[in-house]
Amino acid sequence: MKNAGITCFDEPRVAITNIVCSYDIGNKINLNKIVMTLNLENIEYEPEQFPGLVYRISEPKIVALLFSSGKIILTGGKNMEDIKKGLDFLEQKLGSIM
DSSP states (O other), X not given: OGGXXXXXXXXXXXOOOOEEEEEEOSXXXXXXXXXXXXXXXXXXXXXXXXXXXXXXXXXXTEEEEEOTTSEEEEEEESSHHHHHHHHHHHHHHHTTTO
8 A cells, every 4th residue: 555655554453343243043033023022113124125124232232134034143243242242132032932
């Protein structure tokens, strides 16, 4: 980059700002059942627009994308502890529904 005339720092400042994690529960997920059972404040589900259910977790601040195939994508974690807390939260909230 220096050859292109771009100023570079001697030591790069690297920070993890977002972790994306994929998880497969090994079973199908009934997204309609989740919508009917849980608080809709934290859920967005418009299958005509996007095939996944968007579940916004407030603490830690993570977004979970749930797909009927059983795949779950977690995004927004700042570290692996956030991701683990997000998975624990989902298991607690959705365990009896799924």
